[in-house]
Amino acid sequence: MQTTKEHDERMANMTFSSVYPHYIVKVEKKGRTTEELQQVITWLTGFDAKDLQRLLDNQATFTQFFAEARLNPNAQLITGTICGYRIEDIATPLTKQVRYLDKLVDELAKGRKMEKILRSSSGPFEAS
Template identity: 60%
Template structure:
């Protein structure tokens, strides 16, 4: 089991925000991406942040967007579509979406519109 599985989503979240704000994107855009990916509403997302939910529990409670299979490419040197562990793949889906936002990709493209 990977160490990241037991890490709280709330402990990584500020790093996503910092990365995006450094590139001129907003926390609201990050939330839009997370809501799209997980099916959570803003209140549920905030609950997970406040409760310091682990990545394991965060994604266990998510209702992943059916279009996640369209998220492809390399993150941390690995193709996301080839990751065998379902939880690791879900975490990397989120990483990939954050990276695409940070690189200036249009929101409709990031959300596979």
């Protein structure tokens, strides 16, 4: 299933600060912590807590968010379906990156083990 131009534009212009509180609610409702959420985001993007707070304060769009990110080399190991889209079939790089983040948050909320979420058993790259 391919994304539409309108869908991709909506993803690009959405602010990280508008989505982040929903991520927190989702993971905390399932017994996970904000610290675990930040660990997952750090693994994917390279952002530390200070970077995340700056991006939240500046109401960075996902375009800005991922332009500053250092995407984890193992991010392509994130596969499956999220929000009705098969991640590996998404052609637009930014939309794929947003869906990577959505998928990791979903896995965290579903109780998946952190080493599986961080794909640490699949390669040498470890979360920092």
